Amino acid sequence: EVHLVESGGGLAQPGGSLRLSCAASGFIVSKNYINWVRQAPGKGLEWVSVIYSGGSIYYADSVKGRFTISRDNSKNTVYLQMNSLREEDSALYYCASGPSDGPPRYWGQGTLVIVSS
Amino acid sequence: DIQMTQSPSSLSASVGDRVTITCQASQDIYKYLNWYQQKPGKAPKLLIYDASNLEVGAPSRFSGSGSGTDFTFTISSLQPEDIATYYCQQYQNVFTFGPGTKVDIK
Numbered sequence: 167e168v169h170l171v172e173s174g175g176g177l178a179q180p181g182g183s184l185r186l187s188c189a190a191s192g193f194i195v196s197k198n199y200i201n202w203v204r205q206a207p208g209k210g211l212e213w214v215s216v217i218y219s220g221g222s223i224y225y226a227d228s229v230k231g232r233f234t235i236s237r238d239n240s241k242n243t244v245y246l247q248m249n250s251l252r253e254e255d256s257a258l259y260y261c262a263s264g265p266s267d268g269p270p271r272y273w274g275q276g277t278l279v280i281v282s283s
Numbered sequence: 284d285i286q287m288t289q290s291p292s293s294l295s296a297s298v299g300d301r302v303t304i305t306c307q308a309s310q311d312i313y314k315y316l317n318w319y320q321q322k323p324g325k326a327p328k329l330l331i332y333d334a335s336n337l338e339v340g341a342p343s344r345f346s347g348s349g350s351g352t353d354f355t356f357t358i359s360s361l362q363p364e365d366i367a368t369y370y371c372q373q374y375q376n377v378f379t380f381g382p383g384t385k386v387d388i389k
Binding site: 201203210211212213216224227260262268269270271273274275276 | 284317319321326327328329332333338368370372374377378379380381382383
């Protein structure tokens, strides 16, 4: 059975950093793509970043230059390094995965990031 | 970047009603359109993928159609457990979500 578990959220100050983790079980992260998707309180879903099985990486314009996605195949885990945090980055961050030719059908339960002074 | 629009933003219908939500992409996304259901405090759940394919385990009252830039999601007979927000999502070019449609019972 596929499971994704996010961790690493918490309280950060504006300008600060956090590193989120998405640990996978039941499938191999390097053979699938992993997305990060966020949802601010009371708002809709916003795609943040993706790492594909071949290693291609893309970011939403809102986080480009501040966030970095990476993958540790030995730990079957994907990370999201978030630097230069802003209050508008406050959200529940989900990781979501799918096969290279399919939709993101597996989602974690999310980790909450609060950016506030 | 591909932009997604959805309408309506919210709707209220009676149990048993047919409910339709539309989604439009800013450019051709072929069949690469998914529909998700999200209930409060829960992660999104995939219902329809590739415009018209019912996800395993999703009730058959949910269906989708369309291709190119215009897509439709339908609940054939609204049930109380369908109260949720529904999102379309394209994955032809990275990923983009629509703004969502909140569905309530009248």
